[in-house]
Amino acid sequence: MELILWRHAEAEDTYPDASRELTNKGLDQAQRMANWLQTKLPEHTQVIVSPTRRTQQTATALTEHFITDGTVGPGANVQAVLNAAGWPSASGVVVIVGHQPTIGEVVHHLIPVVPAGLRVRRGSVWWIRCQEKDTGIESVLHTVMYPDML
Numbered sequence: 188m189e190l191i192l193w194r195h196a197e198a199e200d201t202y203p204d205a206s207r208e209l210t211n212k213g214l215d216q217a218q219r220m221a222n223w224l225q226t227k228l229p230e231h232t233q234v235i236v237s238p239t240r241r242t243q244q245t246a247t248a249l250t251e252h253f254i255t256d257g258t259v260g261p262g263a264n265v266q267a268v269l270n271a272a273g274w275p276s277a278s279g280v281v282v283i284v285g286h287q288p289t290i291g292e293v294v295h296h297l298i299p300v301v302p303a304g305l306r307v308r309r310g311s312v313w314w315i316r317c318q319e320k321d322t323g324i325e326s327v328l329h330t331v332m333y334p335d336m337l
Contacts, residue, residue: 188273188274188275188276188277188278188279188280188281188316188317189279189280189281189314189315189316189317189329190272190274190280190281190283190297190314190315190316190317191224191280191281191282191283191312191313191314191315192268192283192285192290192293192294192307192312192313192314192315193220193224193245193246193282193283193284193285193290193310193311193312193313194284194285194286194287194290194307194308194309194310194311195209195213195217195237195239195241195242195244195245195284195285195286195309195310196209196212196213196214196215196216196217196220196241196244196245196309196310196334197209197210197212197213197216197309197310198210198213198241198309204239204261205238205239205240205261206239206240207239207240207241208240208241208244209241209244209245213241213244213245213309213310214244214248215334216309216310216334217244217245217247217248217249217310217334218248219310219334219337220248220249220310220311220312220332220334220337221248221249222337223332223337224249224282224312225249228280228282229279229280231279232279232280232281232282233254233277233279233280233281233282234246234249234250234252234253234254234281234282234284235253235254235256235259235271235272235281235282235283235284236253236254236255236256236259236283236284236285237255237256237257237259237260237261237263237284237285237286238255238256238257238260239260239261239286242260242284242285242286243255245284245310246282246284249282253284256271258270258271259271259283259284259285259289260285260286261286262289263285263286263289264289264292265289265292265293265296268283268285268289268290268293269293269296271283274297274317275317275324275326287306287307288304288306290307290313291304291305291306291307292305294307294313294315297315297326298315298326298327298328301328308333309334310333310334311331311332311333311334312330312331312332313328313330313331314328314329314330314331314332315327315328315329316329
């Protein structure tokens with residue numbers, strides 16, 4: 188299994204929180220990251236998205252075929268995100284489009300050498316692979332990509 192954690196791109200600083208939209212910069216960040224992902228993802232990648240407007244807009248840059256799941260929304264916990272993704276037993280690639288600090292917490296949980304309290308930058312992707320070893324399952328950090336790297 189491969190898990191891609193994608194933090195929503197830059198959003199307006201308005202209220203209510205759930206209806207915040209991406210800024211022009213955020214729309215550009217989402218599109219650049221989506222263009223990069225499209226060259227890397229297999230055809231049947233599952234995309235699971237928080238119900239907030241900014242995450243929906245971020246995901247739409249990649250595909251219109253995604254699942255909206257409130258369990259990965261603002262305030263989600265690590266286990267809720269892992270359950271939504273089917274980690275570690277799902278097959279193929281799953282993309283979760285969500286929020287900080289949850290994404291940083293999931294990264295730290297799966298890759299403990301990453302410091303607790305990791306602040307994942309807006310629009311960035313953390314790609315983690317699940318590999319079976321003789322001693323059990325191991326999470327391996329495959330790629331970290333920021334929109335400004337593209």
